[in-house]
Amino acid sequence: MAFDFKLPDLGEGIAEVELRRWLVAEGDEVREHQPLLEVETDKAVVEVPSPRSGVVSGLRHEEGETVKVGETLLSLAERQAEPASQALSQAQGEPEQQARPQPAPQAQAQAQAPRPASVGIVGSLPEAEEEPHPVTAGMAGEPAVPVPAAKAAAGSGEFDGLATPMVRKLARERGIDLRSIKGSGPRGCIRPEDLERQLPAAAKVMGGAGAEERVPLRGLRRTIARNVAASQRTTAFVTSMEEVDITDIFEMRIREQGEVESRGTHLTFLPFFMKAVQHALKEHPLLNASIDDEAQELVLKRHYHFGIAVDTPEGLMVPVIRDVDKKSIIELAQAIQELGRKARERKIALDELKGSSFTITNYGHFGGTFATPIINWPDVAIMGFGRIVERPWVHRGQIAIRKILPLSLTFDHRATDGADAARFLGKVLRYLEDPALLFLDCG
Amino acid sequence: MAQLNMVQAINQALAQEMARDDRVLLLGEDVGRDGGVFRVTEGLLERFGRERVLDTPLCESGIMGAAIGMAAYGLRPVPEIQFLGFTYSAFEQLFAHAARLRSRSRGRYSCPLVVRTPYGGGIKAPELHEESTEALFCQVPGLKVVVPSGPYLAKGLLLAALRDPDPVLFLEPTRLYRLLREEVPEGEYLVELGKARVARPGNSLTVVAWGSMLERVLKAVEGYDAEVLDLMTLNPFDSEAIVTSVRKTGRLVIVHEAAKTCGFGAEIAATVAEEAILHLRAPILRVTAPDVPVPLAKLIDHYLPGLQQIRSALDEVLQY
Numbered sequence: 001m002a003f004d005f006k007l008p009d010l011g012e013g014i015a016e017v018e019l020r021r022w023l024v025a026e027g028d029e030v031r032e033h034q035p036l037l038e039v040e041t042d043k044a045v046v047e048v049p050s051p052r053s054g055v056v057s058g059l060r061h062e063e064g065e066t067v068k069v070g071e072t073l074l075s076l077a078e079r080q081a082e083p084a085s086q087a088l089s090q091a092q093g094e095p096e097q098q099a100r101p102q103p104a105p106q107a108q109a110q111a112q113a114p115r116p117a118s119v120g121i122v123g124s125l126p127e128a129e130e131e132p133h134p135v136t137a138g139m140a141g142e143p144a145v146p147v148p149a150a151k152a153a154a155g156s157g158e159f160d161g162l163a164t165p166m167v168r169k170l171a172r173e174r175g176i177d178l179r180s181i182k183g184s185g186p187r188g189c190i191r192p193e194d195l196e197r198q199l200p201a202a203a204k205v206m207g208g209a210g211a212e213e214r215v216p217l218r219g220l221r222r223t224i225a226r227n228v229a230a231s232q233r234t235t236a237f238v239t240s241m242e243e244v245d246i247t248d249i250f251e252m253r254i255r256e257q258g259e260v261e262s263r264g265t266h267l268t269f270l271p272f273f274m275k276a277v278q279h280a281l282k283e284h285p286l287l288n289a290s291i292d293d294e295a296q297e298l299v300l301k302r303h304y305h306f307g308i309a310v311d312t313p314e315g316l317m318v319p320v321i322r323d324v325d326k327k328s329i330i331e332l333a334q335a336i337q338e339l340g341r342k343a344r345e346r347k348i349a350l351d352e353l354k355g356s357s358f359t360i361t362n363y364g365h366f367g368g369t370f371a372t373p374i375i376n377w378p379d380v381a382i383m384g385f386g387r388i389v390e391r392p393w394v395h396r397g398q399i400a401i402r403k404i405l406p407l408s409l410t411f412d413h414r415a416t417d418g419a420d421a422a423r424f425l426g427k428v429l430r431y432l433e434d435p436a437l438l439f440l441d442c443g
Numbered sequence: 444m445a446q447l448n449m450v451q452a453i454n455q456a457l458a459q460e461m462a463r464d465d466r467v468l469l470l471g472e473d474v475g476r477d478g479g480v481f482r483v484t485e486g487l488l489e490r491f492g493r494e495r496v497l498d499t500p501l502c503e504s505g506i507m508g509a510a511i512g513m514a515a516y517g518l519r520p521v522p523e524i525q526f527l528g529f530t531y532s533a534f535e536q537l538f539a540h541a542a543r544l545r546s547r548s549r550g551r552y553s554c555p556l557v558v559r560t561p562y563g564g565g566i567k568a569p570e571l572h573e574e575s576t577e578a579l580f581c582q583v584p585g586l587k588v589v590v591p592s593g594p595y596l597a598k599g600l601l602l603a604a605l606r607d608p609d610p611v612l613f614l615e616p617t618r619l620y621r622l623l624r625e626e627v628p629e630g631e632y633l634v635e636l637g638k639a640r641v642a643r644p645g646n647s648l649t650v651v652a653w654g655s656m657l658e659r660v661l662k663a664v665e666g667y668d669a670e671v672l673d674l675m676t677l678n679p680f681d682s683e684a685i686v687t688s689v690r691k692t693g694r695l696v697i698v699h700e701a702a703k704t705c706g707f708g709a710e711i712a713a714t715v716a717e718e719a720i721l722h723l724r725a726p727i728l729r730v731t732a733p734d735v736p737v738p739l740a741k742l743i744d745h746y747l748p749g750l751q752q753i754r755s756a757l758d759e760v761l762q763y
Binding site for chain 1: 693720721722723724725726762763
C-alpha cells in the first residue's frame with residue numbers, strides 16, 4: 001500500500017521549508033526513523049526522518065524547491081508481506097517491539113550500547129547525580145546553600161507601609177515617595193486619594209538627602225519622553241549627514257535684512273532652509289509622508305506642513321507651520337516668529353502641534369554640528385540644521401573661506417531607502433548652495 | 444414565550460436535541476421510567492423509546508464506561524449521575540479515558556459525551572448529595588466543566604455542550620432546579636462554551652460567581668456599584684472577561700459554595716494576580732464554604748455563603 005509522506009508541522013510557526021537535499025532515492029528501502037531529506041527553515045537545517053518503513057516509490061519535489069507544511073514529500077510503498085501479527089499490533093497501537101522484524105545491523109549495535117543503569121518496566125527513571133543535590137544535601141545538618149540574612153526593612157530606606165499594587169504603581173508613575181504619605185485606609189493603608197491630596201508636597205523631590213536628587217518626569221517633559229521613546233521604538237531610523245556651502249544665502253540674508261526688518265519681521269536662515277526642503281520634498285514625496293502602522297500603508301501627503309522644533313524653558317515643542325509651499329520667505333519668517341512666541345508662552349493650541357508632514361529642527365544656534373534628530377512620529381523624516389561655521393572650502397576650483405552648514409537627515413527606512421534619501425538630501429544641498437535655483441526650478 | 448424552570452428547560456433541550464440528532468441517547472439510574480431523580484428526563488422514554496433512554500444498574504463507573512464506549516464509536520451519550528457526590532466512583536473513567544481519548548489517539552477519536560449531574564447544596568439532602576467539588580474536575584485537562592445559573596442559560600449551554608466534540612461535565616445546581624422561572628425560547632439557541640457573561644454591570648468592584656451562588660450574589664450586591672460576572676464555563680474559563688472587569692473596577696470578590704482550599708476561586712485569584720495585579724486597589728477576597736464536609740440538613744444554611752457574608756466582603760474591599 002502506498003503511503004504519502006507529507007511535510008509535518010515542524011513547530012514554531014514554520015509554514016514552509018526549502019528542500020536542500022534528498023538523502024534517499026527512488027527504489028531505496030527505508031526504515032522508520034531513517035533520515036529521508038534535509039530541509040532548511042528560516043532557523044536551521046534539519047533532517048526529516050521517515051515515519052514508516054517501506055520502499056521509496058516517488059520523490060515529489062526537486063532539491064531547491066520550497067515545500068509547504070502538509071504537501072506530499074514522497075511516497076512510500078509499504079511491504080505487503082508483513083506478518084499478520086505485525087499488521088494487527090500496529091492497528092491496535094501496541095508497542096512496536098513485539099512486532100518489529102529482525103533488527104538490522106545498526107539496531108543490533110544500538111542494542112549492545114550500554115543500558116542505563118536504572119530501568120523501569122514503564123518509563124525511564126532519571127539517575128541521581130554524582131554530586132549531592134544542593135536542595136537536599138544539607139537536610140541532615142546545616143543548610144547547604146547559605147540563606148542571605150533577612151533584609152532589615154527599617155534601615156533599608158524602602159517603603160514598608162501598606163499600599164495596594166495599584167497605589168504603588170500610581171506612586172511610581174508620578175514619582176511620589178510613598179514614605180511621605182500618610183494613609184487613611186485600613187491599618188494606615190495608602191489610598192489613591194491620599195496620593196492625590198499630597199501630590200504637590202510629595203512630588204517636589206524624591207529620595208530626600210543624599211548624593212543624588214530625583215526629579216520626577218512630569219508634564220511636558222514626560223510627554224516628550226514618551227513621544228521620543230515611541231518614535232524610536234516604531235521607526236527604523238537612519239541618519240545621513242552632509243555639509244553645504246551656504247555663503248550665497250548668508251550674503252542674501254545680510255543684504256535683505258534691512259528690507260525685511262522695515263516690514264517688522266526679523267529674517268533668519270530658517271525660512272530659506274524650509275523653502276529648500278519643501279521644494280526638494282516636492283520631487284521626493286516618499287519623505288513627505290507618514291506610516292499608518294495599523295493599515296500598513298504609507299500615507300503620502302499632498303500638503304507641506306512643517307513641524308518646527310522650538311526650545312522652550314520646559315522643553316522641546318514642535319508647532320506646525322502649514323502650507324509652506326504657499327508662503328513666501330517673509331511670510332514664513334513671520335509665521336516662525338509668531339509660533340516661537342506662542343510656544344514659549346505656552347499659548348499654543350493643541351491643533352497647532354499636530355498634523356506635520358515633515359519636521360525641521362534648527363539646533364545650530366545652540367552650537368551643535370551633526371546630530372541624529374528623532375523623527376517626529378508619525379512623520380517619516382526630520383531634517384536637522386547645525387551651526388554655520390567658516391571653513392576653508394573648495395569653491396570654483398580655489399580654496400576659499402566659506403560659510404558651511406552641517407545637515408543631518410533622519411529618515412524612516414521603512415518608508416524609503418538610503419539612495420532615495422541621499423538624492424533628496426542632494427537636492428536640498430543644491431537649493432541651499434544656489435538659492436537662485438529655487439526661482440529657476442520651482443514654481 | 445413560556446416561563447420555564449430549569450428542570451423544564453433542560454428537559455426541553457434534551458428532547459429537541461434527541462429529535463434533531465438520533466445519535467443522542469440518555470442513560471443512567473432511573474432516567475427512563477421514573478424520569479430521573481429530579482424528573483429532568485420525564486417523558487423522554489415514552490417519546491424516544493428504550494433504545495434512546497436507558498435505565499441502567501446502580502453503578503456509576505459502569506454508566507460512565509458504557510457512555511465512553513458509545514461516544515468513541517460515534518454516538519452522543521448523555522449519562523446522568525444522580526448527584527455530583529456519586530461521580531467519584533466514575534471519576535477514573537472520566538479522568539483516565541474520556542478526557543484524554545482525543546490526546547491519546549492524537550485526534551483520531553474524540554469523546555463527545557455530556558455528563559449531566561445535579562450538584563450543590565441548600566436542598567437539605569443526606570450526605571454526599573450536596574457536594575460542590577467542581578474544582579476537582581476543572582483540574583482535568585480535556586474535560587469541559589459547565590455550570591448554568593438559570594433556566595435560559597441551562598438550555599442554551601446544554602445544547603452547546605451536546606454539540607461539543609469533547610466530554611463535558613454539565614453541573615446542574617440542584618437548589619435552582621425549581622427556584623427560578625424565566626422566559627425560555629421554544630426554538631434552538633446556543634450559549635457559547637468557554638465564555639463568561641456580565642450578569643450585572645458595575646464600576647467599583649467585580650464579583651465572580653457561578654451556578655447557584657449567582658442568584659445569591661445578585662441579591663447581595665443590591666445597592667452596590669458591583670459588576671457581577673457569571674462564569675458559566677469553569678473549564679476552560681473566561682479569564683479575559685475577569686481580567687477586563689478587574690482592570691476596570693480594581694477590586695475582586697469571588698463567591699463559591701465549595702470549600703475554600705483549592706476551590707476554583709483560588710484559580711481565579713491567581714489568574715488576576717498574574718495578569719492584573721497593578722490594577723488591584725484591594726486584596727482579592729473569597730467568600731466560600733468552610734473547609735469541612737458538607738453538613739447535614741440542620742447546618743446547611745450556616746455552611747453555604749450567606750448574603751451577610753457576601754456583603755461583608757464587598758464592604759471590606761471597598762474600604763481600601
